[in-house]
Amino acid sequence: MKVRDLSKHYQMGEVIVKALKDATFEINEGEFVVILGPSGSGKSTLLNILGGMDKPTKGQIYMREEEITKYDDKQLTKYRRDKIGFVFQFYNLMANLTAIENVELATEICKNPLNIDEVLENVGLGNRKNHFPSQMSGGEQQRVAIARAVAKNPLLLLCDEPTGALDYKTGISILSLLSKINKDYKKTVMVITHNAPIAKMADRVLKMRSGEIIDDYMNEKPIDPEGIEW
Amino acid sequence: MNKLNLRLMRLIKSSKGQFLAIMAVIIVGLLVYTALNMAVVNLKNTVDYYYDLTNFADLYVQVVKIPAKSIKDLESKQSIVKAQGRIVYDVPLKVEDEDEKVNVRVISVPDSSENINSLYIVDGEAISNKAKDALVIEQFAKARNIKVGETIIPQIGGKQYELTVRGIVASPEFVYLMEDEQSLLPQPDKFGVIYVSDEFARQSFGLNDGHNEVLINLKSEKDIDKAKERLEEELDKFGVKRIITKEEQLSNRMISEEINQLKNSSNTVPLIFLGVAAIILAVMISRMVRNDRTSIGVLKALGYNNIQILFHYIKYSLFIGIMGSIIGTFTGMILSGYMTKMYIRFFNIPMLQVNFYYKYMFLAVLISSIFCILAGLWGGRGVLKILPAESMRPETPKVGKRILLERINIIWQRITFSWKMVIRNIFRSKKRFIFIILGIALTFSMTFLTMHQWDAFATIFNTHYGEFQRMDYNINFSKPLNDNVVKDIQHLVEAEEIEAKVEYPFEIIYGWKSEVVNIIGVKSKTKFYGFINQEGTEIELPKEGIVFSENLAKFLGVKKGDRVKIKSFIPEREDVYMEVKDIIKQSLGMNAYMDIDYMTDKLLDNELATGVYLNSKDDVKEKLGNVKNISSVQSLDDLKSIFQQFLQLSIFSIGILVIFSGVLGFAIVYNATTMSINERRLEFSSLRVMGFSKKEIYRIITKENTIMTVLGILIGMPIGRIMIRSVEEVFSNELYTLHTPISLKSYIWASALTIIFVALAQLSTLRKINKLDFMEALKSRIS
Structure with missing residues (x-):
């Protein structure tokens, strides 16, 4: 994936807020990427644009030689449907659907989904799949959200502060799960966080501040999530 | 099942109260639609079939005397297919109670079987002894308990004739049995019709070979007006008194009037109900979309497109619409059969043509679907505006502005804190506020209209007999x-x-x-x-x-x-x-x-x-009852009792209308309150956290509802008045002028009923506040 001069400006009353300024970077398939930055640094904006949920003011994104930034709304919907998997900070599951149904909600509309039971087994919810979100802990809900994103069999898994609402232990287990998915399913995983230690597990780290990418480096030896502490 | 549909089903299940309330409104609307429309068609068909079978006359020519030959001559002319002479006279009937005045219309029937206005024999047989036999119209026979084989004694020209009742008959001419245009209601025990042979009539009335009325059948009904004009000239020499067309014929006119009124109601009532259901649905769905903002964002992030999501919400209203219309139209269909039977019994038609017209069932489902799809589209249009990226962020809080009242210091400072909160709440969510108020206003005006009509009948009667006509x-x-x-x-x-x-x-x-x-x-x-x-x-x-x-x-x-x-x-x-x-x-x-x-x-x-x-305070009835040359003595009390009977009949329909208004009011207020509680979970939770007790929160809601109910009733008053006046406009006919002053009693009754409806709806929502888990509501952002 290639990103060139990506910018996003918001009109807020009379002021123009530059949420993203000329971001340029490249990601290889199968990488585990962590975007690190304080709140308001533009990382969510970047993630939203990469995921086809928002359009940039200028710049280009290429995914496997396809220019995403040229897409119209219809094509963006299709792109989200087939290429992208989202994991949100607050899980955002449908309250009146069970775990498995929440996953099926996503896979029903995409081309070649993975086996749902297998995915749920892999995220450790084999025996909880018929529970409703309200009957599950935050960690379990986030696992459902990850299963929902993975089962679509996307090219890119985008995670917006996936541990933000979770306690330390659960957070680590979620990170381990993401790492496992990155390795087992060979998915490109992109995690945004303000939590610096998480960067240690990444293959590639993008540091952001005030809408700019201030650092872009590869970890020589990414550590196992179990070894992260904060 | 498609998971989005599964979500929908569960959504419906979890909001079944609201779902059922709206469905009830749709059911009522389409029940009325199907029942009335089918009753109209069945009634019309039955009447037409009856007229066809009995050769209902196109024209009635009343003359002084016309010889048989001249009647025969008419038949060869232009559009006249058949002309038939008869003798018609109103005479007194001798009955047991000497004080009672009973009149009968003696009508002669010819010998031939193919007659105009031929009779339908309900019991007994046709006239065989031409000098002694008579046939009696069914309503009169029933009311006076006259049986086949008994003797009746009409007084013709001062002479009493003893006639044997050979048969009980029904006639297309007296489906609605009234003496004349001036009678307000049928009185089948005071006025009847007896049929005698042509011979007997000519002899007893002394007309030799003449008749005093000619019935005419035309080739086509289109010729009626022309034929009337021509006959008026041609028969002038026989002393034409009056020519009555089929359209003007009293019984036929009363039936047509009734059918027309039914037809009017069959379309306006369902429209009101469907309109209300559609508005509630639209508002409800727009609220639902707003509450589901994050979920919709997630669906969009997952790759669902706008149309799929919009359709998800339209399905909700469509489902209500289709379910409601099917239930409504089926019950309506069943009801239409009974209604037609009831009408036909009331009108005395000896046959029944009840068919089920699936067209109306199909139309009911179609109309309801259209209303609900439109409501869904309008309510769900907010789906399009939701951007997935933005929907994940918490909604920006509403701009808190000072309301106008706050600027008026003198008043504002005297208001207690909780009232201040109530007033601010109302002014900050104007749309919701207006919706509930209009709902209450509509409920009030419907109830008001019903109460007034109930009252109006009595008022009309009292003004007419007492203030206008002042005779005893x-x-x-x-x-x-x-x-x-x-x-x-x-x-x-x-x-x-x-x-x-x-x-x-x-x-x-x-x-x-x-x-x-x-x-x-x-x-x-x-x-x-x-x-x-x-x-x-x-x-x-x-x-x-x-x-x-x-x-x-x-x-x-x-x-x-x-x-x-x-x-x-x-x-x-x-x-x-x-x-x-x-x-x-x-x-x-x-x-x-x-x-x-x-x-x-x-x-x-x-x-x-x-x-x-x-x-007079004298016993007029007894003293004048027997006097020769007096045909009727009518007292105010007689009229009052007739009217009482009539009122008792209408209690049933008034009751049904009140129930309908109640359904409407309950549905509106219940749904509005439920929506408002759902939306304000966060607000109420915050209050709970700050230390407000459940009671205090009830009190706030009750205060809000009280203000809205009072305003709703106030706004409902002019709306109700407009409704009353337009109903009067539509339903006034030659018999009634429904322009009566609106009494205080109607206002009070309607207000009381509205308050009851609102209170009932509010009571059923209290449970929701009781169950409110304020910790959960504050913590969770799951939708």
Whole structure:
């Protein structure tokens, strides 16, 4: 994936807020990427644009030689449907659907989904799949959200502060799960966080501040999530 | 099942109260739609079939006397297919109770079997002994308990004839059995019809080979008006009194009127209900979309497109619409069968043509679906505006502005804190507020309309008999008498007041419109009528000219000062032109009034009276009951009891209407309150956290609802008044003028019922506040 001069400006009353300024970077398939930055640094904006949920003011994104930034709304919907998997900070599951149904909600509309039971087994919810979100802990809900994103069999898994609402232990287990998915399913995983230690597990780290990418480096030896502490 | 549909089903399950409330409104609407529409078609078909089978006459020509040959001659002419002479006279019937006045219309039937207005034998058989046999109309036979084989004794020309009842019959001409246009309601025990042989009638009435009425069947109904004009000229030499077309025929007119009213209601009532359901649905779905903002964002992030998501919400309303319409239309279909039967029994039609018209069921589902899809589209349009990226962020709080009242320090400072909160709440969510208020207003106005109609019947009656007509007794003579008769009656009974009257039917013509009404002549300073003109002042009858009742003036399009043509049914009389001097209020019936002297001078030959009005404490009925030449003695009490019976019939329909309004009101308030509680979970939770008790929160909601109920009722009042006046406009006919003042009682009743409906709806939502888990509501952002 290639990103060139990506910018996003918001009109807020009379002021123009530059949420993203000329971001340029490249990601290889199968990488585990962590975007690190304080709140308001533009990382969510970047993630939203990469995921086809928002359009940039200028710049280009290429995914496997396809220019995403040229897409119209219809094509963006299709792109989200087939290429992208989202994991949100607050899980955002449908309250009146069970775990498995929440996953099926996503896979029903995409081309070649993975086996749902297998995915749920892999995220450790084999025996909880018929529970409703309200009957599950935050960690379990986030696992459902990850299963929902993975089962679509996307090219890119985008995670917006996936541990933000979770306690330390659960957070680590979620990170381990993401790492496992990155390795087992060979998915490109992109995690945004303000939590610096998480960067240690990444293959590639993008540091952001005030809408700019201030650092872009590869970890020589990414550590196992179990070894992260904060 | 598609997971999005599964979500929908669970959504419906979790909001089943609201779902059922809206569905009830749709069910009522389509029940009324199907039941009334099918009843209209079935009724019309039955009547048409009956008319067809019995050869219902197109024209009735009333003449002085016409020989059989001249009737036969008519048949060869142009559009006339068949002409049939008969003899028709109203005569008294001798009954056991000597005081009771019972009249019958004696009608002759020809021997041949292919007759116009042929009779349908319900019991017994046709006339065999031409000199002694008679057939009796069913309603009369039932009301007076006359059986086949019994003897009835009509008095014809002062002579009593003993006739054997050979059969009980029904006639298309008397489906609705009323003596004349002036009777307000059928009185089957006081007026009946008996059929006798042609021979018997000619002999007993002394007409030799002549008849006094000709029934005519035309090739096509289109020719009626032309044929009427021509016959009027051709038969002039036989003394044409009046020609009545099929359309004008009393019984047929009453049925058509009833069918038309049914038809009017069959479309307006469902429209109101569907409209209300659609508005509730639209509002409900728009709220739902707003509450589901994050979920919709997630769906979009997952790759669902706008149409899929929008359709998800439209399905919700469509599901309600289809379910409601199917239930409504099925129950309506079943009900229509009963309704048609009820009408047919009421109208006395000896046959029944009930069919189920699947067209209306199909239309019911279609119309309901269209309403619900539109509601879904309108309510769900917010889906399009939700951007997935933005929907994940918490909604920006509403801009807190000071409300106008806060700027008025003197008032604001005196309001307690919790009232301040209530008032601010109301003003900050104006849309919700307006929606609930309009809902309450609609409920109020519907109930108000119902209560008023109930009240109006009684008011009409009391104003008509008591304020307008002030006589204790209305006495009619069997033939016009010299006006000295007043003195004779004064010898018989002790009368406090007595006046002679003249009452005759005339055709009044203005421009191209004409109407047959009874013109009543009384003394210009009569004590028996309270004539009040349109300006509200009481008037005396002018010495010259004529005075119209309001609905007659409206029907003919006549204004004060216009000149009208008055055509007499007395043969050989010239038409008279007269000025309409004033227009007076009359709630029952349609009449014109004149000074009695002017009337006899201009319209009649000599000083005659057709009856008297009288006030007396004497037992008038007994003393005058047997007097020769008096055909009827009608007392105010008689009329009152007839009316009581009629009122009892309408209690049922009034009750149903109140229930309908209740369903509407409950659905609106229940849904609005539920939506509002769902939306305000966060707000109430915050209050709970701050230390408000559940009771205090109830109190806040109750205060809000009280303000809204009061405002709703206040706004409902003018809306209700408009509804009442337009219903009066639609339902006023020649018999009733429904323009009555609205009584305080209606306001009070309607308000009380509305408050009950609101309270019921609110009580059923209290549970939701009780169950409110405030910790969960504050913590969770799951939708």
